Each structure stands twice: as structure tokens, then as C-alpha cells.
Amino acid sequence: MDSDNRGQGRNFGGPREMHDATCTECGQECKVPFKPTDGKPVYCRECFSKKRSF
Ligand SMILES: [Zn+2]
Numbered sequence: 617m618d619s620d621n622r623g624q625g626r627n628f629g630g631p632r633e634m635h636d637a638t639c640t641e642c643g644q645e646c647k648v649p650f651k652p653t654d655g656k657p658v659y660c661r662e663c664f665s666k667k668r669s670f
Pocket of ligand 1: 641661
């Protein structure tokens, strides 16, 4: 039983909560494992891997 209050707002070991977001790069809707913040660029999987490999 996991009943402690550790990790509130973060899910460690549990299923990842996905948030709807719009990719800053290509503008297509995508899901990200973190909560999108205003003013912070969000990349879809494709653009993210492009950025990493670039
Ligand atoms: Zn994209």
C-alpha cells in the first residue's frame, strides 16, 4: 500500500499522465508527459527527436 504523500503532483512509478499540447515547431496537436507551460516551447515526438539529433 502506497499511502504516503510523497511525489504529489508527480507520478513516479505510476502511469504517465499525458497532457494535450500544440507543437511549437509544426503546430500539430500532440501529447506531452508534462504540463505545458505558457511561453515554454513544446515539441511533438517528431520535432523533439529532430531537435535532439540536430
Ligand atoms: Zn512538431
